[in-house]
Amino acid sequence: MWQIAKKDLYIFFADKKALFLTLLLPIGLITLFAFAFGGVGQSAxxxxxxxxxxxxxxxxxxxxxxxxxxDSISxxxxxxxxxxxxxxxIRKGNRIALLVIDQGLEPALAxxxxxxxxxxxxxxxxxxVSILQNMLRGMLGQMRATAAPAPESAGHQEPEASNLQMVSVVGDETSNWGLIQAVAGTAIMMLLFxxxxxxxxxxxxxxxxxxxxLLQSPQPAFSLLNGKLIFATIIALFQLVVMFLFAWMAFGLPVGMNLPGLILMIVVTALCCxxxxxLLASVADSKRQADSLGTIIILFMSAIGGSMIPxxxxPGFMQDIAVISVNYWSIQGFYDIFWRQLGIEALTENVLILLGYTVVLLTLSYYFFRRKALRL
Structure with a gap:
């Protein structure tokens, strides 16, 4: 019994890189969620x-x-x-809110x-938006109380503190941003796995x-890599199509709203993933290393890119670094289609960046694969 345990312990600790990656995964997740939810690194x-x-x-x-x-509020x-x-x-997702003050504010307050x-x-x-709404209502209520004369009778009923009118610019009664977040975020994360x-x-x-x-045959060394890339792309396309069709049939996601844009985003996302x-297979030395390294990178990209956490x-700094994640550009592209209801031209930036990621990843894949192939 002890010999069996000893053998497994030896195998576990023999691959130093895989052991390091195995320990790095929970440490990395603890750090990410501590920053995202625990307020670590932020001053009140x-x-x-x-x-x-x-x-x-x-x-x-x-x-x-x-x-x-x-403006005086930090x-x-x-x-x-x-x-x-x-x-x-707001429609393009560059800003979240707009305060419009029409003429007649002073008379209305009085x-x-x-x-x-x-x-x-x-x-x-x-x-x-909720934070902004509460601040504005509080300030307008204070300004109203200061500007208006005191009521003459105890039975006088004042209007609501602010009467601030809220108007949603993005989305309508048929839109469901929570559904879009769930579908796009989950589909991309699982596709990466x-x-x-x-x-x-x-x-x-x-x-x-x-x-x-293969290296001893007339076939070029990269044929194995290219074949796997084609296979992975076809499977990725199939998986994304099934996920969006399921969301359409089960939850009413309007996949026909911008079908050319949806097809374009599915194709570039599948290629990039x-x-x-x-690349993961070209860098890792063993399957255990590939599994550990892949899990770490995928969960990291999913956490900062919006798949796991809206x-x-x-925190602001995590939103800033989200742009390095493939998940971010894919999810924002699907948001542009389903939530902001923008045309296909609005997807240009997302598509170009995802294609750029694809070129970089493939270049690195061929480089590392060639180095390892020459060592065989």
Whole structure:
């Protein structure tokens, strides 16, 4: 019994790289979630700034005072914009909200009438919008109480504290950002796991002598890598198509809303993820290393890229580094299609970046594969 345990312990500790990667996985996840949920590395006195666009059409002392008070809050950064430009920024996902102050703010504050103030917002950024809404209502309520005379009778009923009108710019009654997040985030993360397993099969075939026999045949050495890439891409396309069809049939995801854009995003996502799987097999020395390294990278990219944790609840610095993740560009592309309902031209940046990742990953794959093939 002890001999069996001793043998397994020897095998476990023999592969130093795999052992290191096995321990690195939980340590890395603990660190990521500590930053994302535990507030590690953040000072309570330095909240992540929320950019609030504003369009002051009133140009009164009252509107200037409101903007100045908002700008004095450390967690908010005010940005003056034209109303049309501000709305377009929200639709494209560049900003989350726009405060429009129409004419007549001072009389409305004094007369206890409806306030000419609208907060246009992106409903998918629920947490940040809620913070802005509460701050604005509180400030408008204080300004109303200061500007209005005291009620003459005890039975006098004041209107609601702010009467701030909330208007959702992105999404309609048929849209469900939670469904889009669940489908896109999960589909891409699981796709990465699938292609990493396909890539790891290259290592198995190398260990079985397939690569050595291939090098002795008229076939070029890269034929094994190219064949696996084609296979992984086809499987990735199939998996993504099935996932979106399931979301359409089970939950009503409107896949026909922008079918050319959806097909384009599926193709470039499949290519990019397949390239990652091939690179993983080219870098790792053993299947155990490939499994551990693949799991670490996939969970890291999924955590910072928005597959596991919605971006809006992450600290600012994690949102900044999310752009290095394949998941981020794929998920944002699907958001542009289903949530923001943008045309295919709006996907240009996402598509080009994913194709750029594909080229880089394949270049590295061929480089490392060639080095290892020459050692056989």
């Amino acid at each position: 006195s330095e909240p992540n700034p929320v950019i609030l666009q504003y369009s002051d059409l009133d140009n009164s002392p009252a509107s200037a005072a409101l903007i100045a008070r908002l 967690g908010i950064r005010m940005e003056a914009v034209d109303t049309a430009a501000g709305m377009e920024n 007369q206890q009438s409806a306030l000419p103030a609208h907060l246009f917002f992106d409903e998918s950024q629920a947490m940040e 699938s292609v990493s397993a396909i890539g790891a099969s290259i290592i198995e075939e190398k260990e079985q002598g397939v690569l050595r026999r 397949s390239s990652f799987g091939v 971006l809006y609840i992450m």
